[in-house]
Amino acid sequence: MAKLKNAMKKRESKPFKELLTALRARLRGDVSGLANAALNKNPAAGSGSTLSNHMADMGSDQYEQDFSLSLMANEGEVLEQIESALARIDAGTYGACEECEGKIPKMRLNAIPYTAHCVKCAEKIQRSG
């Protein structure tokens, strides 16, 4: 990919890389925690000693399970955005809008470090659905 003139220098994007990495770690922790809760109601069973009892409970918690899994889907979307933001940092295109190649204000990146668009383009994309 060609260098974007509005993209951040590596040195500039470093704090954002750290922020995104921390965010990703936290989200991954939440996702796996939810996955455990959704798949196994017994927190002690994670020790690997036995898988015996929890099969009997399955089905009774269907609603809760669906709810947890739909939460995970949303977090998965954010995770994807974080991953591509980290990829943009490595490619040296982070900080430039993917739509108009304009500079994304640092204030916006501080609020949403994984955004790929400036405010104007994000609004345009949202409106077009």
Ligand SMILES: [Zn+2]
């Ligand atoms: Zn833009």
